[in-house]
Amino acid sequence: MRSGGPYDQLVSEAAGISFTNWEFGWLDGRTTVAGPSWSYPALAAPLLRAAGSALDLDTGGGELLVELAPLPAHTVAVEGWAPNVAVARDRLAPYGASVVTELPGGEDEFDVVLSRHGRLPAADIARLLRPGGTLLTQQVGSDDLADLNAELGAAPPYLRTWTAATAVAALEAAGLVVTDVREERPPLTFADVGAIVQHLRAVPWQVRDFTPERYDRVLRRIDAMIRRDGPLTVTAHRFCVQASRR
Template sequence: MQAIPSYDVLIGEAVGVPLVGWEFAWTDGRAVGSDPSWSFPEMARRLLRRAGSLLDLDTGGGELLAELAPLPAHTVAVESWAPNTPVARDRLGPFGVSVLTELPGGEDEFDVVLSRHGRLPADDIARLLRPGGTLLTQQVGSDDLADLNAALGAPIPHPKKWNSQVAVDALEEAGLEVTDVREERPLLSFHDVGAIVYQLRAVPWQVRDFNPQRYDRELRRIDAIIRTEGRFSVTAHRFLVQATRPA
């Protein structure tokens, strides 16, 4: 078995990796898990087979949307986080996708709205869906990686509860009919402390004041656990909702 590099080497590597879009390939094999039992891409592909128009909310760097190609002739993506917007435009431009920084202002425009780990503005989704159109969303729940925050002694990232029931209530209040609801808490296992640092850099709202120096003592404690037990496991929180606008 290959020896794990020293703590300082792992931290240095993780801090030096450029962050581009929502690309987590650097952690392949180093952070394993967090995927629920359903496949959001496969569910999305089934919807797109009969769709003439698509809106993708918070597309990140456009990674998922590019994976779903071929796309409907009228496809719009929204990405308001400045570092991701040019990445998404470069990736999605060849597919003819317009990348906006704000929600479209029209009505009855899209057959399908997707939101994978993005916002869920229920009233705007109801406005933008055509009658008979479908929303498919996979969300990160408010309990996501809460035990990582606890291990670091950091505040919880989401003081307000965010789960499938809260989302369903909002969508139904906006006039949509919910047709599918699923919720799971899969494990996510980190196999070196560098993967944790990369995760917290890529998702800065998990621990808002994070830097390795501030949390050095806690990270070294986690590093020791990984070297003894082979992993440090925490619980993810995912839920999926599918809903339609009544025809």
């Protein structure tokens, strides 16, 4: 990769970012995310206030649960990515939440199950929810940033269709009653090519063979386009589902 110009400086900076959890502060001011019309924390908070127990799937570094504190007396967070486990335990210990690396094995244990951009194992959720318990999930749909992949000439980000309809079908097949469904495709804007590189390094499933070197030619083209025409806007895909156990 050639070096010395503004493009190379942006890409070199992006390549030097290290990631320990799902905090994206280094993108502040360089990406603009409209977000869906709903607020996931605003939907989750009243559920937790009324609950005696809660399970958070794929908690990352525990950022969301801290935002939602105070937490139910029995709160368990699941996180399977090793670099995040220690971060989540340190962050959540003062709030009385335990962090485990596998789904609990019992039944009828939790009043609330949360999954924000995490797994949605419908049968396990049905098993773990108490009768009358509630699931709240916000998911990244399979169309997420698909136009960014197209711009890069990369394969689509997801091999299966993942939409509100497919999630609802899975939850209902597991015996849950779906009570609310929302789905939107808000815009996401990248101010410079470095922000694109940072984003793709942070979420490696978006373009699975991504390296700045492999995509150097097309990234330079996008960099020139941004400098000429302004920020690159692509489309996110989010949906939110609430369900309960009979």
